[in-house]
Amino acid sequence: MEELLADVVGVLVVIVEACGAAVIIVGAVLAFLRFIWAGLRERSSSAFVPVRLTLGRFLALGLEFQLASDVLRTAVAPSFRDLGQLAAVAAIRTALNYFLGREIEEERRQVAAERDVRAQGVPATDPADRARGRMV
């Protein structure tokens, strides 16, 4: 029975990790294409902020999948060494998820501030400075 459970969990872990990896790969490829597009066509630094925001969302979603696989793996981790590595991976992913969430929030504020400023007809400057209400 235990072996069956371990096999089932092992398959589930692979499936969930594959989903997470697919999300990250798709996000990175999309971001790469949009970076190139923004660089060659729009030629403005503000065009990169939404792309980074989208990439951050993809990474956060992929991380959720990977954290789910970590949780699943704890059900069948056989030794303390494996558990130690698992804890390190989970810690890295959790920390990254936290920081990604903060960065996404920060960049979202920048985009909103930029949109507000554009709506008021103020000349364009650095979005970060606009977010702080400064003009360079």
Next chain:
Amino acid sequence: MTTLQEVTSTAATLIVAAGVVSGLVVVVVIRRPPLALGVLLDMLVAAGLLRLVGTPGWPVLVTTAVILLLRRVVSAGFRAARHSWSDDGDGADGGAPAQGWPLSMARLVHPAWRR
């Protein structure tokens, strides 16, 4: 190494290459190295996450952790630098740079945090 790990390892390598290309495009077209570094680090984080798939060894774990730490440090550094460079440098606040200097040189000599 499982098939999934082989796929993700190859994808991670390709994403690193894509990050380098994206960073170069930003530097060449926009001429903003901090933004290019941010783009490159974003892609490096994606590659690092892919390398964590499966049961990675300690070197991979340490490398990924260092990349994440580096990303935070560089971001904080650029935020601090931008704060220093983008403050009002028009000389109205006492610690005025000499008139006629190029603005960038004046801000270098009198950064915001020294006023």
